[in-house]
Amino acid sequence: MQDPPPSEFQFLPSVDKLLQAPQLSVVVGSFGRESVRAEIRTILDKLRKKILSGDETAGRQIREPGFFDNLCSQIQHCVADRFNSSLVSVFNLTGTVVHTNLGRASLPETAITAMVRAAQGPVNLEFDLETGKRGDRDTHLEQVICEITGAEAATVVNNNAAAVVLSLTSLAVNRNVLISRGELVEIGGSFRIPEVMGSAGSILKEVGTTNRTHLKDYENAIDSDTALIMKVHTSNYEIRGFTKSVEVDELAGLAGKHQLPLVVDLGSGTLIDLQQFGLPHEPTVQAALESGADLVTFSGDKLFGGPQAGIIVGKRELIDRLKRNPLKRALRVDKVTMAALLEVLFLYRSPKELPSRLPILRDLTRSVENIGETAEQLLPVLEQQLAGCATVSIEPCQSQIGSGALPLELLESTAVVIDPVASKGATDVVLHRIALAFRKLPKPVVGRIRDGRLIFDLRCLHDLPEFTRQLSELEL
Numbered sequence: 001m002q003d004p005p006p007s008e009f010q011f012l013p014s015v016d017k018l019l020q021a022p023q024l025s026v027v028v029g030s031f032g033r034e035s036v037r038a039e040i041r042t043i044l045d046k047l048r049k050k051i052l053s054g055d056e057t058a059g060r061q062i063r064e065p066g067f068f069d070n071l072c073s074q075i076q077h078c079v080a081d082r083f084n085s086s087l088v089s090v091f092n093l094t095g096t097v098v099h100t101n102l103g104r105a106s107l108p109e110t111a112i113t114a115m116v117r118a119a120q121g122p123v124n125l126e127f128d129l130e131t132g133k134r135g136d137r138d139t140h141l142e143q144v145i146c147e148i149t150g151a152e153a154a155t156v157v158n159n160n161a162a163a164v165v166l167s168l169t170s171l172a173v174n175r176n177v178l179i180s181r182g183e184l185v186e187i188g189g190s191f192r193i194p195e196v197m198g199s200a201g202s203i204l205k206e207v208g209t210t211n212r213t214h215l216k217d218y219e220n221a222i223d224s225d226t227a228l229i230m231k232v233h234t235s236n237y238e239i240r241g242f243t244k245s246v247e248v249d250e251l252a253g254l255a256g257k258h259q260l261p262l263v264v265d266l267g268s269g270t271l272i273d274l275q276q277f278g279l280p281h282e283p284t285v286q287a288a289l290e291s292g293a294d295l296v297t298f299s300g301d302k303l304f305g306g307p308q309a310g311i312i313v314g315k316r317e318l319i320d321r322l323k324r325n326p327l328k329r330a331l332r333v334d335k336v337t338m339a340a341l342l343e344v345l346f347l348y349r350s351p352k353e354l355p356s357r358l359p360i361l362r363d364l365t366r367s368v369e370n371i372g373e374t375a376e377q378l379l380p381v382l383e384q385q386l387a388g389c390a391t392v393s394i395e396p397c398q399s400q401i402g403s404g405a406l407p408l409e410l411l412e413s414t415a416v417v418i419d420p421v422a423s424k425g426a427t428d429v430v431l432h433r434i435a436l437a438f439r440k441l442p443k444p445v446v447g448r449i450r451d452g453r454l455i456f457d458l459r460c461l462h463d464l465p466e467f468t469r470q471l472s473e474l475e476l
Contacts, residue, residue: 011062012047013071015040023072027079039079043071090444091467095413095457096402097363098268102446104301104308104402106359108347111306111340118339125335138323140338144345148271149285149296151313155323156300156341157331160267161196163297163310167263168200170325171318172227176205180213180245183232193232202227212244218254228261229254231293233283252292261294261318269298269311272351277365280409285313294318303401305360306344307337363460364401364411371414374458378416378468385471390420390434390454399459411459418454427452434476441470 018024018040019033028036050058061067092102107115128135138155145154157163168177177197184193184206197204205226207217218229229251248264255262270282282303288296295318300309310331312322322328333341347357355361375394382392395417398410420430435454438445443466447456461467 009048009051011067012044013068015044018072018075021068021072023069024075027076031079031083035082036075036079039075039082043075043078088444090446092460093445093447093456093458095397095399095415095448095455095459097399097411097460098302098360098402100402105305106363107307107340108305108344108358110346111343114339114343115307115336118335123335123339125338136323137332137338141342141345144342144349145311145313148345148348149289149313151285151289151296153316153319154311154313155319155328156333156338157310157312157328158333158337159301159308160265160269160297160299160310162331163312164193164196164265165200166310166322166325166327166331167295167297167312168197168202169327170322171261171263172203173201175203175227176221176223176225177202177228177230178205178207178218178221178226179230179232180208180217181206182208182210182213182245183234185232185234213246214244215246215250215254218246218251222254222258222260226258226260228263230263230265232265233267248288248291248293252294255294256292262292263295263297264288264293266296266298268302268304269296270303271348272354274303274364277355277361279364289313300341300344303360304344305358307340309333309337309341366459368396368412368414371458374461374464375414375416377464378458378461381468381471382416382418385474386418386434386476388421389430389476390418393417393419397455397457399457413457413459415455415457418456419452420454437474437476440475441473443467443470 015037019028019037024036047058047062051062061070064070090102092099094102098104124135125140126135126137127133141156142154145151145156157166179193179197184204194204203225205221207213207221231246231248231251248262252262266283266285266288268282270284271286273281273284275281285296285298293314295312295314297310297312298304300306300311304311312319344358347354350357355365372394379392379394386392393416395415397413397415399413400410418434420427420434431449431452431454435447435449438447438454445456445467447454449455
């Protein structure tokens with residue numbers, strides 16, 4: 001290989017010259033001098049290797065008058081990309097309202113404000129301002145949870161699986177837990193109730209059959225090694241046909257007779273009767289407690305509409321045992337989550353106003369007419385943007401609640417449907433290219449692909465101006 005002319009290297013600026021360039025002052029101030037220096041060295045090394053390889057294009061670019069400015073611009077983008085978070089806000093147009101992969105429930109503004117306030121500085125998380133001594137972090141939440149649910153006591157951990165694990169490790173280590181075979185569900189991410197119970201050190205004892213379980217099945221299984229009876233609300237599937245299950249009040253009577261705790265895992269959990277808003281029925285926490293459950297566990301970020309959390313309510317003596325468990329410290333929530341959860345709980349004091357104040361209920365109760373109006377406004381914009389590449393139409397569709405809540409209940413909705421033009425190549429290739437282009441927008445748009453078409457369910461699209469503003473950047 002011949003040595004390149006020395007003059008080509010002379011056009012490369014030094015690291016120090018680039019660090020002092022006015023064009024890079026913003027990134028140096030934002031990301032630090034050493035971070036920018038490292039990126040400059042990486043880019044200059046690549047350029048030197050191109051020159052050494054005899055790359056004529058690189059040689060010409062280096063000699064061009066605007067090379068220094070272009071190099072500064074490249075450094076800016078590379079540094080910004082290195083420090084940009086991979087966690088970004090997206091448009092959820094999948095048709096699944098509470099989408100686990102997209103972060104589940106959106107939070108109300110009051111909760112977001114409270115999170116920022118808590119994150120900005122010290123708070124009295126575990127400090128009693130009255131006595132000046134150490135306090136209990138659960139006191140911030142317990143009173144309002146008990147006020148709304150009617151429970152004697154409450155505690156909070158980082159998700160509902162943790163709530164179940166804490167309950168079992170506090171009450172049933174190395175002892176039997178009775179549960180119906182038809183309630184041995186698998187939740188998201190392939191986590192299964194039997195595995196959760198095993199990790200908690202409990203011994204699973206199945207009763208009944210997949211489709212039919214009777215009260216006598218539980219009673220016949222009770223022995224001296226039985227620690228508790230557990231009922232799991234099968235929120236993510238249903239068995240229909242020749243079925244039988246035992247209700248909470250029946251199990252409560254049996255558990256009381258044998259002096260055993262009854263633990264009810266409601267999963268998605270709700271604190272209000274959803275039917276008052278025209279939604280399908282879902283068992284409430286209050287109903288489980290009134291039916292005699294000793295402990296009830298449920299999620300904070302599903303139908304409840306708050307941040308990720310696992311909430312446990314029930315008898316004080318049992319809650320106190322959970323709080324004394326050393327594992328509680330490992331599973332507790334931080335001040336930011338607590339601040340958000342508290343604000344969402346406050347909203348439940350005015351349940352009739354929830355559809356206008358709680359995003360999850362706003363989306364679930366949104367009318368088909370309102371969604372249709374959004375579709376009519378969006379249609380011509382998408383038609384113009386995708387002209388020659390795909391056809392766009394408006395069609396009725398059905399949304400699902402998601403995250404294991406009411407799996408068979410669907411909500412009438414409206415979608416814009418993007419159908420790729422066959423003449424532009426293999427339709428499957430074009431379809432996936434269009435879907436990828438939408439996901440690469442500044443605020444990615446996530447829809448669903450079905451039957452060779454890209455479907456955008458508009459139930460969760462509220463900021464139409466923000467959506468349409470960025471469509472000019474769509475790269476097809």
